[in-house]
Amino acid sequence: MTIEAFAPAKINLTLHVTGQRDDGYHLLDSLVVFADVGDRIGFVPAPSMRIDVSGPFSVGVPDDDRNLIWRAAALAGVTGRFSLEKNLPHGAGIGGGSSDAAAVLRLMGAEAHALALGADVPVCLLDVPQRMRGIGEDVTPVGGVPALDMVLVNPGVHVPTPDVFKRLRQKENSAMDSRLGWSDRAGFVDWLGAQRNDLQAPAASGNPAIPSALTALKGAEVSRMSGSGSTCFGVYPDAAAARAAADQIAESQPRWWVRAVQTVGA
Structure with missing residues (x-):
């Protein structure tokens, strides 16, 4: 049976850079929301890993361990065949790869590994409005944000x-x-x-x-x-x-x- 997940576009309504740590990481303060457009992921458990990529932005998407989906599955300790319908443009500032990784972590119940995959992954674990601070590790749901x-x-x-x-x-x-x-x-x-x-x-x-x-x-x-x-x-x-x-x-x-x-x- 194929398990399916939706990886919505992440939108930084605000993005304030408030400092830089000694290790080079920048400190942020951002209000993040999620849209009803995004990538779609399917998963079937199997003894080995495989990613099949389709969709309008499939060209150039790695299908090996460079892909955050692969890395998320490895951190979760699972293997299988993933299908990725790539509907979001690459390097676009709307969290395509990060949202994909978060969707996989949610499927596997391995949300604790989010920050290891990138600063934008923790905020993508939920699709509700959130305030993201620090280097991405400090995320808090925010009420009262209207659907836009x-x-x-x-x-x-x-x-x-x-x-x-x-x-x-x-x-x-x-x-x-x-x-x-x-x-x-x-x-x-x-x-x-x-x-x-x-x-x-x-x-x-x-x-x-x-x-x-x-x-x-x-x-x-x-x-x-x-x-x-x-x-x-x-x-x-x-x-x-x-x-x-x-x-x-x-x-x-x-x-x-x-x-x-x-x-x-x-």
Whole structure:
């Protein structure tokens, strides 16, 4: 019997870089939500490991122990045949590989190994809104976050995370506004607009496609880059407005990955 799991896109609504440890790891403060688009994973127990990759972004995905799915299974002490339907673009700042790994750890009941696979994996163990701090190990669910109608836009540019951090000149920045309580959606959107992604400027400085993607999200209540890029998001008033914006962007930029999505609220 095939066991199936969904690995949703991770969206950093905010990403404040608050410091850097002596070992080089950066300290973060981020509000993370998850969307209804993502990769799909299947698993059948077997004596040996195998990963079969399909989907629109299957090209270039390793099918050996370089893949986080393989490494997650090894840490969990299981072997078998995995199928991965790769629907999320690579290196896009929306946690594709990390979400895949977290999905496998959930399947195997091996969540304790999450941080060993990367800083973004612990937050991907749950699909609810969470505040992620430290180097990714400090995650706390956040209530009162509304489900958001969004457009995700990836202009097809791969942005290596280490390069973005190298271009970040100011490593000690203010944390998020800690008043994580909102009376309604309007209050949340106002709060969100006042926050930041400290990696957006350094990522955009070497990749002009990122400013182009942000410009394309016209009409959004809030637009920002997710993670270290290059995917950008726009928050729209409702699903109809998001779909209309996504259709318009996709028509004008047929080579971009564009999706109207809704996030999980709390």
